[in-house]
Amino acid sequence: MKISKICELLAAKVICGETQNNVQIEKGYSSDLMSDVLTLDTDNLLLITGMCNLQTIRTAEMADIRFIVFVRNKKLTDEMLELAKEHGICIMESPFTMFKASGILFKEGLKPVY
Numbered sequence: 001m002k003i004s005k006i007c008e009l010l011a012a013k014v015i016c017g018e019t020q021n022n023v024q025i026e027k028g029y030s031s032d033l034m035s036d037v038l039t040l041d042t043d044n045l046l047l048i049t050g051m052c053n054l055q056t057i058r059t060a061e062m063a064d065i066r067f068i069v070f071v072r073n074k075k076l077t078d079e080m081l082e083l084a085k086e087h088g089i090c091i092m093e094s095p096f097t098m099f100k101a102s103g104i105l106f107k108e109g110l111k112p113v114y
Helices: 003-010 054-062 078-086 098-107
Strands: 013-016 027-030 045-049 067-070 090-093
Touching: 003 013, 003 067, 003 090, 003 098, 013 078, 027 098, 045 054, 045 098, 054 067, 054 078, 078 090
Parallel strands: 027 045, 045 067, 067 090
Antiparallel strands: 013 090
């Protein structure tokens, strides 16, 4: 599923990484527990989370995750945005809950990690 399609389905706005709109994502993972995210060994992954802090960006960088959707209308800080740009992470913001966002993407064909 392309980033542009994900944004369309989730009423999301790309905050960082606009040039990656045509990148194809294979799998999604939803979590607010960054310790769980660190256990993943999956390429081409979309992280769906409401944990909107600097640690989330650092965790994504460590786990080699290049795409994050922040749900529940969470907004990035300038420091988070700078770190995401530095590591080439595409960030989107959606007004939907994590449950709704995950369900929509699953229904539309995004595969789960497990």
